[in-house]
Amino acid sequence: MFQELSEKFESVLRRLRGQGRLTEANISEALRDVRRVLLEADVNYKIARQFIADVEKRAVGQEVLKSITPGQQVIKIIYDELCKLLGEKEAPLLFSNRLPNAIMLVGLQGSGKTTLAGKLARHLRKKGRNPLLVAADVHRPAAIQQLQVIGKSLDIQTFSEEGRDVPAICRHAIEHARKNMLDTILIDTAGRLHVDDEMMQEVRRVKETVDPTEILFVADGMTGQDAVNTAQAFLQQLDFSGAVLTKMDGDARGGAALSIRAVTQKPIKFLSVGEKLDQLEPFYPDRMASRILGMGDVVSLVEKAQEAVNADQAFRLEKKLRRQEFDLEDFLEQLQQVKKMGPLQDILAMLPGVQNKAFKSMQVDERALIRVEAMIHSMTLAERANPSIINGSRRKRIAAGSGVTVQEINRLLNQFEMMKKMIKMMKHKSGGNRLPFGF
Ligand SMILES: Nc1nc2c(ncn2[C@@H]2O[C@H](COP(=O)(O)OP(=O)(O)OP(=O)(O)O)[C@@H](O)[C@H]2O)c(=O)[nH]1
Numbered sequence: 001m002f003q004e005l006s007e008k009f010e011s012v013l014r015r016l017r018g019q020g021r022l023t024e025a026n027i028s029e030a031l032r033d034v035r036r037v038l039l040e041a042d043v044n045y046k047i048a049r050q051f052i053a054d055v056e057k058r059a060v061g062q063e064v065l066k067s068i069t070p071g072q073q074v075i076k077i078i079y080d081e082l083c084k085l086l087g088e089k090e091a092p093l094l095f096s097n098r099l100p101n102a103i104m105l106v107g108l109q110g111s112g113k114t115t116l117a118g119k120l121a122r123h124l125r126k127k128g129r130n131p132l133l134v135a136a137d138v139h140r141p142a143a144i145q146q147l148q149v150i151g152k153s154l155d156i157q158t159f160s161e162e163g164r165d166v167p168a169i170c171r172h173a174i175e176h177a178r179k180n181m182l183d184t185i186l187i188d189t190a191g192r193l194h195v196d197d198e199m200m201q202e203v204r205r206v207k208e209t210v211d212p213t214e215i216l217f218v219a220d221g222m223t224g225q226d227a228v229n230t231a232q233a234f235l236q237q238l239d240f241s242g243a244v245l246t247k248m249d250g251d252a253r254g255g256a257a258l259s260i261r262a263v264t265q266k267p268i269k270f271l272s273v274g275e276k277l278d279q280l281e282p283f284y285p286d287r288m289a290s291r292i293l294g295m296g297d298v299v300s301l302v303e304k305a306q307e308a309v310n311a312d313q314a315f316r317l318e319k320k321l322r323r324q325e326f327d328l329e330d331f332l333e334q335l336q337q338v339k340k341m342g343p344l345q346d347i348l349a350m351l352p353g354v355q356n357k358a359f360k361s362m363q364v365d366e367r368a369l370i371r372v373e374a375m376i377h378s379m380t381l382a383e384r385a386n387p388s389i390i391n392g393s394r395r396k397r398i399a400a401g402s403g404v405t406v407q408e409i410n411r412l413l414n415q416f417e418m419m420k421k422m423i424k425m426m427k428h429k430s431g432g433n434r435l436p437f438g439f
């Protein structure tokens with residue numbers, strides 16, 4: 001996400017950081033570069049101009065010029081202004097006491113509404129709510145079935161009806177939700193190629209019928225400024241309550257994310273980052289700003305790790321580490337947890353400093369993980385518990401069993417020994433404190 005944008009920012013910021021002394025002239029020059037980076041990312045030009053003016057006003061003040069680390073100060077100002085641009089505070093979904101709450105999803109064709117309906121249903125269930133998916137796209141053939149398939153895969157109910165009277169379908173969905181104690185209905189509306197009257201009328205009628213707690217405008221993040229223009233049209237006609245940017249896993253240049261909030265004054269609530277139903281991230285302006293500036297998103301990473309690491313397992317592991325009983329079986333468990341956190345490339349991208357070119361060219365080989373798993377699976381439990389018994393003939397057997405060479409087995413065992421040593425060292429350094437991610 002935002003890899004290119006972030007790389008460009010990094011090189012501009014690196015130059016700023018390197019300056020021992022800043023003058024008004026070289027601040028202006030750096031800001032011209034920042035402006036160029038924003039425009040190249042397809043940020044709305046008015047927004048870019050205002051952004052630079054705001055940064056400049058603060059950056060050429062006496063405090064910065066006189067400070068010992070002027071470069072850092074300017075970067076901090078850019079970071080602050082970027083947070084402001086992105087909305088400052090996170091904006092969680094709103095709910096009311098009048099059940100069921102209705103959340104409408106609106107947007108152009110193919111922007112990702114139906115997929116998002118599934119993602120939000122899953123997200124809400126995790127938060128303890130009982131969602132109902134409502135198929136309100138009666139125009140595209142197979143749209144209803146698409147939502148039903150998603151519902152089924154999540155084991156979440158989908159409400160649908162024959163006929164084309166969308167407000168009536170929504171009314172019946174509300175009755176159905178009440179009867180079945182479902183507290184949130186997610187209304188998947190039909191998209192059009194362009195903003196047109198018919199679509200707007202239909203969504204306005206749905207709005208009047210269900211009196212939604214949220215109307216989420218779903219924008220394809222890949223479309224840059226187009227998404228922002230569409231957002232404005234929807235805002236005028238419908239007044240939505242928040243935006244969701246989809247397809248942020250692709251090579252979106254970031255322009256939509258950076259402009260939509262400033263143009264519409266409505267918060268971005270989520271980012272959709274893949275086709276799978278668990279690929280949804282709440283939107284945090286501050287974390288996004290640090291990701292864009294190449295400062296990494298350590299908080300999200302830790303949260304992701306916490307979600308994947310079962311607390312019990314982590315505790316057990318920690319005890320083992322303390323007693324230095326960490327064995328290959330535990331190693332395997334750790335590997336599986338890393339895999340649960342998602343593609344390695346995504347995880348790496350959240351680490352500070354990992355946005356740069358050197359890492360970009362570093363291909364993370366997911367298959368290597370699978371090979372290591374296969375090797376450990378080919379070992380007996382005794383071997384996993386005590387790798388020192390793995391002699392030459394055992395190595396040959398394990399290699400044959402997992403379809404790798406003996407050299408690879410050697411490498412794995414060496415790496416494991418090194419890791420054990422490192423863990424020992426980390427333990428000493430951290431004075432027995434909790435180690436990150438259960439290690
Ligand atoms: N890579 C990626 N693909 C996505 C994402 N969200 C949706 N898609 C894909 O985009 C395509 C369109 O998604 P839908 O959810 O059907 O879009 P829609 O807005 O409901 O489309 P209409 O009902 O035709 O208006 C599908 O192939 C999805 O798998 C995302 O965050 N990342």
Ligand SMILES: [Mg+2]
Binds near residue numbers: 113115137143188191
């Ligand atoms: Mg759809």
